[in-house]
Amino acid sequence: MDHNATTPVDIRVFEAAKPYFLEHWGNPSSTHSYGGSPKKAIAKAREQVAALIGAQAEQIVFTSGGTESNNLCLLGCKSLRTPAKIITSVIEHPAVLLPVLHLKERGWPVEVIPVNTDGRVSLKRLEQSARNGASLLSFMHANNETGTIQPLQDISAIARKYGALLHSDAAQSVGKIDVNVDELNVDFLTIAGHKLYAPKGIGALFVRDPKQLHPVFLGGQHEFGVRPGTPNVPYIVALGAACELARLHRQQEEDRLSTLRDQLWQRLTSSIPGMQRNGSTEHCLPNTLSVRFPGVHGADLLARCPAIAASTGSACHEGQLTPSSVIIALGVPKEEALCTVRLSLGRSTSTLDVEVTASALIKSCLG
Numbered sequence: 508m509d510h511n512a513t514t515p516v517d518i519r520v521f522e523a524a525k526p527y528f529l530e531h532w533g534n535p536s537s538t539h540s541y542g543g544s545p546k547k548a549i550a551k552a553r554e555q556v557a558a559l560i561g562a563q564a565e566q567i568v569f570t571s572g573g574t575e576s577n578n579l580c581l582l583g584c585k586s587l588r589t590p591a592k593i594i595t596s597v598i599e600h601p602a603v604l605l606p607v608l609h610l611k612e613r614g615w616p617v618e619v620i621p622v623n624t625d626g627r628v629s630l631k632r633l634e635q636s637a638r639n640g641a642s643l644l645s646f647m648h649a650n651n652e653t654g655t656i657q658p659l660q661d662i663s664a665i666a667r668k669y670g671a672l673l674h675s676d677a678a679q680s681v682g683k684i685d686v687n688v689d690e691l692n693v694d695f696l697t698i699a700g701h702k703l704y705a706p707k708g709i710g711a712l713f714v715r716d717p718k719q720l721h722p723v724f725l726g727g728q729h730e731f732g733v734r735p736g737t738p739n740v741p742y743i744v745a746l747g748a749a750c751e752l753a754r755l756h757r758q759q760e761e762d763r764l765s766t767l768r769d770q771l772w773q774r775l776t777s778s779i780p781g782m783q784r785n786g787s788t789e790h791c792l793p794n795t796l797s798v799r800f801p802g803v804h805g806a807d808l809l810a811r812c813p814a815i816a817a818s819t820g821s822a823c824h825e826g827q828l829t830p831s832s833v834i835i836a837l838g839v840p841k842e843e844a845l846c847t848v849r850l851s852l853g854r855s856t857s858t859l860d861v862e863v864t865a866s867a868l869i870k871s872c873l874g
Contacts, residue, residue, distance in 0.1 A: 508817040509650050510853030511679060511795060516745070517704035517854070523748035524706075527741040533745055535738055536729070538845045545740045552747025557749045559750040560677075561687035561694065562713050569743050572710035573678040573699030574602040577645075579712055580674045580695040581606040583723045584643055591642030592616040594671075596628050597836045598652075603645055603676055624838050626655035626786035634665050641671040648691075649680040652820050652849055653786030654795025656680065663692035672719065678702050679874065680712075682753035683792050684761060688713055695720075700742070704854065705749035708743035709800075765793035765853050767861050771850060772796055774865035779872050785834055785847060794852040799839070801820055802870050804828065805848040811871040818849045 527548060533541025535549055553564040570576045571840050581603065587593070587610065595607050597619050604619075609616040620632045628646060637644070644666050649656045659675055666673040674695035680686055681696075682703030688696055696713040700706060718732050727733025776782045779800035797820075800808055805819035806828060820831030830844035839847075848866065 508815055508856075508860075510849045510854065510856075511654075511702070511849065511851035512818060513701045513707065513854070514704045514853055517708050517749060517752060519752060520705055520745045520748045524741040524745040527744050531740070535740060536727075545738075548740060548744050548747075551739055552743045555747035555751045555754075556698065556711050559686070559754045560681065560698075560713060561689055565717075565731070566688075566713055568712045568713060568714055568734050569738060570710045570712055570734060571739075572701070573600075573676065573697050574710075576697040576710050576712040576781070577602040577674075578606050578675055579720070579723050580697070581610070581643075581645060581695065583720050583733065584672065584674075584695075585719050585721055586642045586672055587615065588721075589685065590614045592618065592640050593643050594620060594633065594636050594641050595643065595645045596647070596657075596784065597621055598626065598650055598833045599647055600651060600676055601679070603647070622836055625790075626650060626653045626833075626837055627790065628657055628662065630658065630661055630665065631839070633662065634668075637665050637669040637671060641666075641669055641672060643672050645674040645676070647679070647686070648675045648677040648686065648696075649792050649795075650786065650833060652681045652818075653797045653837075654679075654792035654851075655786035656684070656790040656792065656816075658790075659691045659693065667692070675736070679792065682757065683764075683794060683846045685757070688715070698746075700749060703749050703753050705746045706742050707806060709739060709746045711746065741837055760854065761793045764856070767852055767856060768796050768850075769812045769856065770792060770858070771852075771861045771865055772798070774861070775868065778865075778869045783843070785837060785839065794856075796852075797834075797849045798848055798850070799843055799846040800848065800868075801846065803872055804845045806845075808846075808848060808868065808871050811866045815867055818851075820847050821843075821851055 531544040535545035553567045557564045622841045672694040677695045678699035698711040700709040783799040785797035834844040
């Protein structure tokens with residue numbers, strides 16, 4: 508019940524990557540025969556990733572994961588070479604917030620805007636901020652804790668209106684819901700492989716116009732000159748295979764998971780009075796259920812359910828539980844925020860898993 512944290516590598520993804528560990532191990536930059544197969548494999552993977560999000564192959568830059576993709580965009584965007592205003596939201600992942608704060612410390616003007624009680628960005632506040640000048644907007648597509656999906660098309664309209672570029676961290680949404688870079692009208696989009704059944708340590712950044720990006724690391728001219736380093740061929744192949752599987756089966760899996768998530772919510776609410784849900788119920792990832800159990804801390808609840816692997820969103824510092832800043836940003840009181848449990852379903856989740864989870868949590872909460 509913690510697939511938003513990471514997913515297991517799909518066996519089909521593993522099998523696709525395996526030959527590039529053992530047989531086709533050459534450097535794709537080599538001009539001799541050992542480099543041929545890896546080079547072709549990377550080209551195929553680039554097309555597979557691009558196809559999933561409606562992009563062109565030459566707009567896909569392979570990275571080591573979502574964190575690097577976010578950093579490459581935020582620190583490498585050419586429009587930020589001199590201090591220029593950046594706008595982001597209070598609920599972004601640290602891989603966005605920390606690079607933005609890094610720039611702020613060095614003189615870039617930054618505005619971090621709030622979200623509404625449903626976890627969606629305040630478009631009114633965003634327009635007020637963008638009207639005063641902005642160079643880059645960075646807003647996640649779907650939140651990793653609540654599953655709330657942001658109105659990226661509306662955000663993009665504001666960005667275009669005031670001449671700003673738009674980046675979106677789509678680590679949680681790619682592979683789970685339809686993500687089309689043209690429909691969303693984004694300039695940059697982050698993909699994390701381990702969120703869609705590829706290995707940890709591989710990701711990609713969609714770059715609409717390569718001229719808008721310069722490298723953060725210095726070295727060879729790999730990845731169109733913006734991400735140096737010998738390509739990680741097996742993992743790139745794995746990401747391509749994972750994206751291909753997601754493209755072929757996403758809609759069916761989206762429907763299945765949303766049904767299971769709703770069943771889980773109904774089981775919990777029918778037995779536990781006072782259950783609350785965090786974030787938007789209308790605009791939410793199909794696999795994500797963030798809930799607050801009345802009168803019991805999420806960490807204590809899960810400690811009594813060792814068979815259930817889930818997250819709380821809270822952290823323990825010097826013996827004191829600290830609630831999730833994302834849940835607090837929704838206007839939830841601190842003590843209630845500590846009662847949060849995030850349940851995130853995945854490809855292997857079954858109806859039986861939902862029933863076992865619900866029964867265990869109900870017993871732990873009421874017993």
